[in-house]
Amino acid sequence: MTNQECALNCGRQVPDSSYICPPCGTTTTRLLQSVQDELIEGPPRRVIPGLATDLDTAITRETNFGTGGSASGETPVLFNTSASEARTVLLSALATWTALIAEQRGLPHPAYLLRDLAAFLEHQVTWLRAQAAGAEALDEITAALRNATRVIDRPADRKYAGPCTTPDCDGEFIAYDQARLAHCRDCTATVELTARQDELLERANDMLLTAPQLEKALGGLGTEVRAKRIHEWCARDRLTNRGTPDRPMYRVGDVRHLAALAAARKGKAVA
Ligand SMILES: [Zn+2]
Ligand SMILES: [Zn+2]
Structure with missing residues (x-):
């Protein structure tokens, strides 16, 4: 089989007989990994909450304070879905593809929980890349993960530090709370926040x-x-x-x- 373009229309060539290029697969894998909490070895040691934890936190906030507009009125509304909606959409997307894959491959079905479904799918990405229907699966899974990530990306908690600099990574650097390091959600790259901000500002x-x-x-x-x-x-x-x-x-x-x-x-x- 000759090389062909990635079925996800990223413009890259697929170097093997798969339908989807390795970087697009990696993007989905990293996003699936971002569902889990992550321990960052110090100093200081800290746990970066994963998407599942962040969604739970955001849903608790919504329940407590409502999702109404901001108090100042001038802050632009950045998203129009609530965290609970994004969580429902994500859970449904992950569960649908998990069920299809588990049945087709004869694998045991994981628990119907975000963390378990994401952990299962993480190991199916390479297989999906080689399936004709894989583009649809990866596209849907990635879109649901990105949507949920955006919904919980509250400006008060995080600082945007620009696109990731890792080759072939389509992620973004985000700094958490008072962290000194910005962290890419799609890959494991980190960057010193202040240095990166200066660089971004110069370019902007x-x-x-x-x-x-x-x-x-x-x-x-x-x-x-x-x-x-x-x-x-x-x-x-x-x-x-x-x-x-x-x-x-x-x-x-x-x-x-x-x-x-x-x-x-x-x-x-x-x-
Ligand atoms: Zn691709
Ligand atoms: Zn990255």
Whole structure:
């Protein structure tokens, strides 16, 4: 059999007789692994909660506090599914494919629990890559895992640190709580958060974003600047609107520069 393109349309060639390329299989494997809690050897030793734990936590929060809009009103709504819905969709996707595979391969069916189903499927990825229906399975499993990951990705808990730098990994670096290291959910790569943030900011300087996007993006990278403030800078001609009058967009580098000036002025007084 000659090489063919990956059935998941990632654009990569499949080097063996499978339908799906190894990196796409690895992406699904890593996402399935991310369901489990993970022990990070220190120092300090810590347990990174897996997707299953995070979903449970988020569902508890929803039950306690509801899923209504944010208190400030200006924070953009980033997702419109609740954690409990995402969990139901994920459980159903994993259970459906587990049942099909277990029956076809004559394997014992694992318990109907996220962790058990994910652990079972993790070992079926190589087999799935070689099946004609494997693309549908991997596509659905990956989509359900990514959706659930996004739903529980609360900005207050995590910091985004950009796309993973591991070759052929399609994951993203996320830092947890006050962690010094950002961690890719799809592979085991970690990166020093501050170094990575500086690098990302340098690369992001020419990007155009709206004021609320800037507030969120720069906030996640350690620079506090309010959307209202950004509009004020523009109104006072200190900042150029590079979008339209209806949808003002600003250059990241320009806003960083003004934010740094403001922080330097204020910082001296506060410190
Ligand atoms: Zn692929
Ligand atoms: Zn990665």
